[in-house]
Amino acid sequence: xxxINIQWVTRDSTLFELDWLxxxxxxxxxxxxxxxxxxxxxxxxxxxxxxICSHAVNYRVCLDALRQxxxxxxxxxxxxxxxxxxxxxxxxxxxxxxxxxxxxPMYVQHPKVMTIGLGYKRNFQEFxxxxxxxxxxxxxxxxxxxxxxxxxxxxxxxxxxxxxxxxSGFGAADSLTxxxxxxxxxxxxxxxxxxxxxxxxxxRLYEALEAGCIPVTTARTPRLPIYPSYWHxxxxxxxxxxxxxxxxxxxxxxxxxxxxxxxxxxxxETRKRCRAFWQGVKRNWQYKIQGKLSLLDLKHVD
Numbered sequence: 400x401x402x403i404n405i406q407w408v409t410r411d412s413t414l415f416e417l418d419w420l421x422x423x424x425x426x427x428x429x430x431x432x433x434x435x436x437x438x439x440x441x442x443x444x445x446x447x448x449x450x451i452c453s454h455a456v457n458y459r460v461c462l463d464a465l466r467q468x469x470x471x472x473x474x475x476x477x478x479x480x481x482x483x484x485x486x487x488x489x490x491x492x493x494x495x496x497x498x499x500x501x502x503x504p505m506y507v508q509h510p511k512v513m514t515i516g517l518g519y520k521r522n523f524q525e526f527x528x529x530x531x532x533x534x535x536x537x538x539x540x541x542x543x544x545x546x547x548x549x550x551x552x553x554x555x556x557x558x559x560x561x562x563x564x565x566x567s568g569f570g571a572a573d574s575l576t577x578x579x580x581x582x583x584x585x586x587x588x589x590x591x592x593x594x595x596x597x598x599x600x601x602x603r604l605y606e607a608l609e610a611g612c613i614p615v616t617t618a619r620t621p622r623l624p625i626y627p628s629y630w631h632x633x634x635x636x637x638x639x640x641x642x643x644x645x646x647x648x649x650x651x652x653x654x655x656x657x658x659x660x661x662x663x664x665x666x667x668e669t670r671k672r673c674r675a676f677w678q679g680v681k682r683n684w685q686y687k688i689q690g691k692l693s694l695l696d697l698k699h700v701d
Contacts, residue, residue, distance in 0.1 A: 402696050404443050407451040408436045408458045416477060419518030420451065424692075425685045436461075444468040447495075447695050453478035459488070466493050471698040473691060476500065480598035486512075495698060496691045501600055502625060502632040513636045513691070515684050519606045526581035527610055536562050538615070538657070539587040541575050542603065543568055548593045551650045555591065558654065562587070569596070584610035588666060589645070589657055592616040599629045608644075608677040613660070613669055615645040615653050637683040643672035 405424070407414075414435065421427055433451070436442050444464045450472055452458035458474075465472045476484065476499040488494050489511050497512045506512040541564040544552060552563065562583055566574040575583065584590055590607035592614045594600070599620050607614040618628035625632045628646050645660075647653045660669050 402446050403431070403692060404434060404446045404448040405431060405451070406434045406436050406442060406448050406461070408442065408456050408461055409451075409453065410437065410456055411453075413521065415521055416518060417521045418524060419520075420475075423515065423518060423681065423684050423688060424449075425689050439464075444470060447471045447698050449473045449475060449692065449695065451475040451477065454484055462488050462491075462494075466491065471495050471695060473497065473695050474499075479503070480595065480600070495695050498688060498691070501598055502623065502629060504623070504625070507632065507635075513687060514633060515636060516605050516633050516680075517600055517602045519609050520577065520602060522577050523581060523606060523609065526578045528585060529611070530585060534586050534588045536560055536583075536587040537661070538589040538591055539563065539583050539612075540591040540593075541580055541583065542566065542593075543596070545596070547650075551591060551593055554650045554654050558657070580606075581610060584612050587612050588661075588670070589613045589615050594620060599623050600633070604630075608673060611670065611674060613644050613666075613673050615657060617650065617653065618646050618648055634680060636687065637680040639676060639679050639683065641676075643669055643676050 590612040
C-alpha cells in the first residue's frame, strides 16, 4: 500500500497509543509507517491518507486540505470519550471509512464506521515477561479511587492476597511506572477494570488482557445501556461474540463470579480462553483495518 500516507495529527508528545496503533494497523514488517504531524504545515496531501486524530486537535483542516486536493481519506478517531464529535465528514464522498474508539450508539450500524478498543499504552509490552510462573495475587487495581471504584474496592477487599495502587489522576506523577504496572498485572490472576472517568471504556481492560490477566468489569452504565454489555459493542467489529472474562451488572456479582471461577478450579481454563480471545480479537481487527486500507489504496486509481 504505497499510495497511502498514514498521518497522526497530534499535540501529545508522549504518543501514548503508538505501539497499539502499529500493532492494530499492522505496520510491523511492512513498508508502512506512521508520520507524526505536530503542525499543519507538515501535513501531506499528495496521496490518499489515513488521518489519525483526536478531538484535541483541529484535524478537520487536514481533511479539508485532502478534499481540496482531490484525495480520499480514512479517519482513525482516538478520543471522543464524551461522544461529542459530530463526525459530519462521514457524509463526505471522499471519506472512505472511520475507525473509532468508544462505542457511540449513533454509529454502531453506520456502514463507514468500525469501533475498536483503546488498546495499551506505549512501552507497556516492553515490560511484559510472558512468564508462566504462578501468579501470587488474586487481583489488583491501579488508578484513582473515585465514585463507584470506592465501592468496588470495598467489596473486593477481603479477597486476598491483592494489591492496589491509588493515584491522583490519569498519568499523574504518583501513578505506577509502566514497568511497575506491567509487573503488578503479570503477578495478578484477575484485574479489576472499572469504567474510566468519562466513559465506560478503559485502557486497563485491554492492558489486563495483554498481560494475561482475567479482566473483571461491569456490563454497562446508565448513560450507555448497551446489551448484553458495552464490551459486546466494542468486540462486535471483531466478530467474536463469546467474551470469556468476568462481566456482571454490579460489583457484588463480579465478586461472586470470581469466587466461582477460583473455587471451582476454572481459573486456568478461563485464563487460556481469555488469551485465545484477545489474540483472536486483535487478529480480526488488524485484518479488517488492512482491508479498509486496501480500499483506500485502490481509490488512487479512481
